[in-house]
Amino acid sequence: MAREPQSAPGRLTTIVAGWQARRIEDPVARLHFLRHSLGDRRVWDVPRLARQEWKRRKIVWAAAGCGLLLLPAGAWKGNGVLWDRAPVLTAQASERDANYIPSVWLVEQGTEREEYSNGLRIERRYETSLTPREYVVFQRGREDRGASAARTAPAGIVFHSTESAQTEFQPDQTRRMRIIGTALLEFVRQEHAYHYVVDRFGRVWRIVRESDIANHAGHSVWADRDTTYLNLNRSFLGISVEALTDPSAGQSQVTPAQVHALRVLTEMLRSKYRISAQNCVTHAQVSVNPGNMQAGYHYDWAVGFPYAQVGLPDNYAAALPSIWLFGFSYDPSLVKVTGEPFWRGLVLGEEQLRQNATAHGLSLEAYRGLLEKRYRQILSTLSANNVKAKEREG
Ligand SMILES: [Zn+2]
Known part of the structure; x- marks a missing residue:
């Protein structure tokens, strides 16, 4: 459903724009088109699935004047500040796809490798351990009420690229690629940098055990429908592809074997830990x-991650939680180098942020200030928890 204003633009303009908009499949492109055509910021698409979900969670309608402001029940804090409103545009896709979890099982395990029912083979020669995983999360919408109890199962996957030296993917370069790849694996193991590396031939190397923390994500923010995650080294698994994906380096050189490996590895991990696609x-x-x-400090896979081929929904279409949840901004130059997919997440994040600020009756600047304060509070809660966890680890 698209709510279209009937006053500022003429009725004919509205009808024509609405007809044209329905022919645009991409919801973001459609939204931008409507904005352009109608010159009204209130245009917003509220997908049916998202509305059903909001109802289920006892959503109350508020701000009856425009009928577009949805406030989750209990979202008002003691200090009278609305914490946030989740983006409805992305809820639809994630709602549908997150429900599907592949079924993959271990077929054979040896000291050198593991084999799985979907054809995945994991090489274990570089396997090492660091620190057992233990982490806390925050309930979405109630982030400032403190952290959850400690968890140990990974909640998600962060895809990286090694941004390491590359040589042409040609048969006569095989020896050179193997030398470069071995040096890379040794470096990654020494740094405990990722849980997995997918080399250029599509071989999957386990580096840090899944039960342990790897140093892959640093300062980071993500959120799903129920949970907010900060600093994902502890809560998410890190998979890195031996590739260059920095947008300034041009087209990424990911090989078909790497894409296949990413797919079977992701399937196995999602199956094992019931990780949602979002x-x-x-x-x-x-x-x-x-x-x-500012968001986007590291920008490996800011562009070109093959979500569809890996069997995932296009998560580039998700509004970046760092922006709408904590008020992060971004360097405008980032938009120039990253290309459209990543740019969409930035734009949607900002759109949501603006709507939430309006819902408070606050200026964008004032709202951002409020969110930053919350972010820093939560960050210190997290640090205190991590210190406690480290103490327990001895
Ligand atoms: Zn990375």
């Missing part, structure tokens, strides 16, 4: 810099 995201989408409150 929690499988790229480093660029989660990375933040608390120093300047």
Whole structure:
């Protein structure tokens, strides 16, 4: 359903624009088109599935004047501040796809490798351990009420690229690629940098055990429908592809074997830990810099992650939680280098942020200030929990 204003533009303009908009499949493109055509910021698509979900969670309608402001019950805090409103545009896709969990099982396990029912083979020669995983999360919409009890199962996957030296993917370069790949694996193991590396031939190397923390995500933010995650080293698994995906380096050189490996590995991990599809995201989408409150500090896979081929919904279409949940901004130059997919998440995040600010009757700047304060509070709760966890680890 698209609510279309009937006053500012003429009725004919509205009808024509509405007809044209219905022919645009992409919801973001449609939204932008309507904005352009009708010159009205109130245009917003409220998908049916999202509305059903909001109803289920006892959503109350508020601000009857425009009929567009949805407030989750209990979202008002003691200090009278609405914490946030989740983006409805992305809820539809995630609602549908997150329900599907593949079924994959271990077929054979040896000291050198593991084999799985979907054809996945994991090489274990570089396997190492670091620190057992233990982490806390925050309930969506009630983030400032403190952290959850400690959890140990991974909640999601962050996809990285190694951004390491590359040589042409040609038969006569095989020896060179193997030398580069071995040096890379040794470096990654030494740094405990990821849980898995997918080399250029599509071989999957386990580096840090799934039960342990890897140093892959640094300062980062993600959220699903129920939960907010901060600093994902502890809560998410890290998979890195031996590739260059920095948008400034041009087209990424991911090989078909790597895409296949990513798919079977993702299927296995989602099956094993019941990871929702919406929690499988790229480093660029989660990375933040608390120093300047800007999103996209690291931008590996800011562009070109093959979501569809990996069997996932296009999570680039998700509004970036760092922006709408904590008021992060971004360097405008980022938009120039990342290309449209990542840009969409930024735009949707800002759109949601603006709507939430309006719902409070606050200026964008004032609302951002409020969210930053909340972010820093939650960050300190998290640090205190991590210190406690480290103490327990001895
Ligand atoms: Zn990364």
